[in-house]
Amino acid sequence: MITLPDDDRTLSPYTGWTRDHWIAVADAILDGAARHASPSQSLIRYPGTPGGLGRDIDHLEGFTRTFMLAAFRIAGEPEGTQPLAERYARGIASGVDRHHPERWTRLDEHPQAKVEAAALAVGLHLTRDTVWARLDERAREQTIDYLSTSIGAHYWPNNWVWFRIIVSHLLESVGGPFSLEDRADDFALLDSFDLPGGWSVDGVGRNFDHYCGWALPFYPMIWAQLVEGDPQYAERVARYRRRLDDYLDDALHLIGADGGPLIQGRSLTYRFATAAPAWAAAFHGTSRHDPGLLRRAASGQVRHFVDRGAPDADGILTLGWHGEWRRIAQNYSGLGSPYWASKGMLGIALPPDHAAWTAPEQPLPIDRGPFTRAISAPGWLAAGTADGVVRIVNHGTDHRVEGTTQPDAAVYAKFGYSTATAPTLDAASVSAPLDGTVALLREALPSHRSGFIAGPVLALDESTITGSSRSRAHWPVDFSFVPDHGVSDYEGRTLLGPEVDTVSVVRGAWEVRFVRVHGEGLEPTDVLRIGGWALTAPDATATGEAWATSARLASRVVALGGTASLSSGVREQDDVTPLEGRTAVPWITVAPSAGEWHVFGIQLGEPAAAGHPPTVLGDLITWPDGGSTVFDPASPLETTPPARDPAR
Incomplete structure (x- = not known):
C-alpha cells in the first residue's frame, strides 16, 4: 500500500x-x-x-x-x-x-x-x-x-x-x-x-x-x-x-x-x-x-x-x-x-x-441518513440505508433498444446493483444468469429480459418509491459468453416466451417485487425463479432457505402475500465477482399462474433486518419500520403496451 x-x-x-x-x-x-x-x-x-x-x-x-x-x-x-x-x-x-x-x-x-x-x-x-x-x-x-x-x-x-x-x-x-x-x-x-x-x-x-x-x-x-x-x-x-x-x-x-x-x-x-x-x-x-x-x-x-x-x-x-x-x-x-x-x-x-x-x-x-430517490433517466430506484450501502433497483437500463431479444449484459440488465455487491461475471453466470433476475426456467435454462419496456419510476411518499417494466421472456439457447465490449452481440437461435411484468416497491433495504407472467407463450413446465443479490465476502454463507449472510450484510429472497414456493436455496461459488471472498446468491422458484401476481421480498442490508421482511395482504404492504403502503401492482402497467414480438 x-x-x-x-x-x-x-x-x-x-x-x-x-x-x-x-x-x-x-x-x-x-x-x-x-x-x-x-x-x-x-x-x-x-x-x-x-x-x-x-x-x-x-x-x-x-x-x-x-x-x-x-x-x-x-x-x-x-x-x-x-x-x-x-x-x-x-x-x-x-x-x-x-x-x-x-x-x-x-x-x-x-x-x-x-x-x-x-x-x-x-x-x-x-x-x-x-x-x-x-x-x-x-x-x-x-x-x-x-x-x-x-x-x-x-x-x-x-x-x-x-x-x-x-x-x-x-x-x-x-x-x-x-x-x-x-x-x-x-x-x-x-x-x-x-x-x-x-x-x-x-x-x-x-x-x-x-x-x-x-x-x-x-x-x-x-x-x-x-x-x-x-x-x-x-x-x-x-x-x-x-x-x-x-x-x-x-x-x-x-x-x-x-x-x-x-x-x-x-x-x-x-x-x-x-x-x-x-x-x-x-x-x-x-x-x-x-x-x-x-x-x-x-x-x-x-x-x-x-x-x-x-x-x-x-x-x-x-x-x-x-x-x-x-x-x-x-x-x-x-x-x-x-x-x-x-x-x-x-x-x-x-x-x-x-x-x-x-x-x-x-x-x-x-x-445524512437513509434515503430513497427515483432517478428517471436510467429508470433506477435508489435507496441508501444506515449501513452506508446504496443500492438501485433497475427498471430502465439494459444497454439495448426496446423490443430486441439479445442476451442480458451482466453489468447492465440485472434488477439490482449496489455499492457493496457486484454481479457474478464468470462465463456460466453471464450465459445463464441467477443473481438479480426474474427468469422463467425452461428445461433448466433461465430466460433473459433485455429489450424490456420501461415503465415510470416515481416516489409514493418520502420513504417509498416504485418502478416497473414489461419484458418478453427469451432464451438465447446457444449463447456462450466470451469477453465483449460490455454487451454481447448474439446472432444465434433465440426462443420466445410469454410477457413478464415486474413491479417494484422499495423502502429501505427491502424491495417488494410483484411478478405476473402472461398466459400466451407460457408452457406448463415453465418455472418462475427469483434470484437475489450476489453477496460476496470472505465469510459469506447460506444461513437458511434463500438467505445468505456475512458479518456486514445479508441477502434474502422470501415469498410474500400467499405466494407458494416450489423450492429455494443459496448458490455458493468462488471467484465469480471482482470482490474478495465467496459469493452466495439466494433464490426461490414458484409455479407461475398465468395472469396472476406473485409477490416476493428481496433484501440487501444489515443481517439483523433480514429476519423481519415486509408483509403483503391484499393491496396493503406493511414494512418492517412500521410504515405501510397501499399499492395496486397493476396501476403502473395500465398504460404500458405489450412487449413487442420481434418475429412479427
Whole structure:
C-alpha cells in the first residue's frame, strides 16, 4: 500500500483527506509509470499479459492516460513539477515522430488512438506553458500532424465524439487545421443524447453507466476552457454547466458511505474515474454544489480504492476493481486502460488555495441518513440505508433498444446493483444468469429480459418509491459468453416466451417485487425463479432457505402475500465477482399462474433486518419500520403496451 499523510479530520471529517493525500496518490502512479517507461519516455510498458487491442495500444494508453494525470499535477503546481513536464515533453516528441522507433500508433492506423488523442489534447491544453512550451518547432508540427488525422475520420456515435471535439479545438488553439463541419455534426449528435435531469445517454440504446459521469459531462468542462471568451459558445457552455449540476443531484446519491461507487456498467477497471464529475463541477467554478461536498464525493471514491490496494505499492493500477481481477475487463481493455482513473484526479489541477481544497467537507446524501430517490433517466430506484450501502433497483437500463431479444449484459440488465455487491461475471453466470433476475426456467435454462419496456419510476411518499417494466421472456439457447465490449452481440437461435411484468416497491433495504407472467407463450413446465443479490465476502454463507449472510450484510429472497414456493436455496461459488471472498446468491422458484401476481421480498442490508421482511395482504404492504403502503401492482402497467414480438 502506498504511503499517505496523516488524516485531517478537522478539514475533512468524512474522509480525512487533504490535497496532500491526493498528491501522494498521483505521485505514486506517476513514479510507477516512470519505472516502466521506454528509453525515449514515449511508451509506458506495464508488465503483464497484453490486452485485447495488443501491446502497441497498451503502451500508448499507458503514456497518454498517465500524461493526463501528469498534466493535472503540473497545472496545479507548475514550479515544482519541471522534471515531470520535461519527461512527458520528451515522450511526446518521440511518440509523434513517424520515424522514431518508439513512435505511437497513429489515428489512421487504429481507432483506439482516437481515444488517446483526446487525452493528449487535454494534457497539452492544461500544460501550454510547461509541456507544450518545451516542444521545439519540429515536435509541435509533428504533434499537429498526428492529431490532424482526426479530421473527417469515423468516430463511434457515442461519447467518442467528444474526443474529436477536444482535439479539434486544441488544434485550432495552436494554429492547426480543424473542421467546422465535424464540430457541427458532433454537437448535433451530442444534443440528441441529452435527457432531462442532466443525464445523457451514451449512444443509441438505454446506455446508462459511469460514462454518464466520467465522459459525457467531464469533457464539456475541459472544452469550456478551450473556448472561453468565444461568444458563439456561451449558451452551450452555460447549458453544460447547468446540466452537470443537475446530473450531480442524482449522482451524489449513488456513492456509498465508504466511497464505494455503484458496481454497474462497463469499463469498471477505470475505478476512481467515477470521481471525475464532482471534480469537473469544481473545475468550472460556478457550481451550485458546495465545494466541500464535491471534494467529499471525490475523496471518498479515491480513498475507497487506495485503502483496498489500488494503486498497489508500486503505483500500478491492475486490470481489476480493488485488486487484480482480469475478468472485469472488456475486450478492449489492456494494461494501460486502468489509467483512465486519472480523470478522477482532475482536482489536483486546482491550486492549493482553491475553495475545493480549503472548504470543510460536507456530507453526501448517504452521510445524512437513509434515503430513497427515483432517478428517471436510467429508470433506477435508489435507496441508501444506515449501513452506508446504496443500492438501485433497475427498471430502465439494459444497454439495448426496446423490443430486441439479445442476451442480458451482466453489468447492465440485472434488477439490482449496489455499492457493496457486484454481479457474478464468470462465463456460466453471464450465459445463464441467477443473481438479480426474474427468469422463467425452461428445461433448466433461465430466460433473459433485455429489450424490456420501461415503465415510470416515481416516489409514493418520502420513504417509498416504485418502478416497473414489461419484458418478453427469451432464451438465447446457444449463447456462450466470451469477453465483449460490455454487451454481447448474439446472432444465434433465440426462443420466445410469454410477457413478464415486474413491479417494484422499495423502502429501505427491502424491495417488494410483484411478478405476473402472461398466459400466451407460457408452457406448463415453465418455472418462475427469483434470484437475489450476489453477496460476496470472505465469510459469506447460506444461513437458511434463500438467505445468505456475512458479518456486514445479508441477502434474502422470501415469498410474500400467499405466494407458494416450489423450492429455494443459496448458490455458493468462488471467484465469480471482482470482490474478495465467496459469493452466495439466494433464490426461490414458484409455479407461475398465468395472469396472476406473485409477490416476493428481496433484501440487501444489515443481517439483523433480514429476519423481519415486509408483509403483503391484499393491496396493503406493511414494512418492517412500521410504515405501510397501499399499492395496486397493476396501476403502473395500465398504460404500458405489450412487449413487442420481434418475429412479427
